[in-house]
Amino acid sequence: MGLILIENMEFYAFHGHYKEERIVGNKFLVNLTLETDMEKAMESDNLKDAVNYQRAYEIVKQQMEKNSHLLEHIAGRILDALYEEMQGIKKATVKVSKMNPPMGGKIGSVSVVLSR
Numbered sequence: 013m014g015l016i017l018i019e020n021m022e023f024y025a026f027h028g029h030y031k032e033e034r035i036v037g038n039k040f041l042v043n044l045t046l047e048t049d050m051e052k053a054m055e056s057d058n059l060k061d062a063v064n065y066q067r068a069y070e071i072v073k074q075q076m077e078k079n080s081h082l083l084e085h086i087a088g089r090i091l092d093a094l095y096e097e098m099q100g101i102k103k104a105t106v107k108v109s110k111m112n113p114p115m116g117g118k119i120g121s122v123s124v125v126l127s128r
Contacts, residue, residue, distance in 0.1 A: 013102065014050035016065050019043050023076040027086060030114065034079060039111040041121070042072050042090070047103040063100045071097055072106075083108045083124035091128045104128055 053062035
């Protein structure tokens with residue numbers, strides 16, 4: 013088994029509970045960890061034997077373009093899409109962070125982490 017980590021994918025998106033967040037938008041960071049069997053890819057050196065992390069990024073990007081009210085919803089959609097569209101994932105963990113959330117104080121980020 014091995015891990016593929018795609019870290020600090022940055023998106024400007026229009027997610028949020030408050031109407032203003034969905035109008036103005038905000039910066040989001042997404043981190044993705046994919047657990048997969050890498051034995052065949054280690055031997056063959058062929059992309060067809062590996063989990064394609066370029067495709068994983070594209071899936072995350074597509075999901076980040078769909079507006080949501082909750083980080084939990086975004087993270088769940090990302091996991092659903094990864095498992096629906098990709099083969100070879102044994103376990104996936106996604107962390108979605110909203111930078112500088114409007115919570116009435118100086119806060120760097122708020123994050124949700126889901127695994128499946």
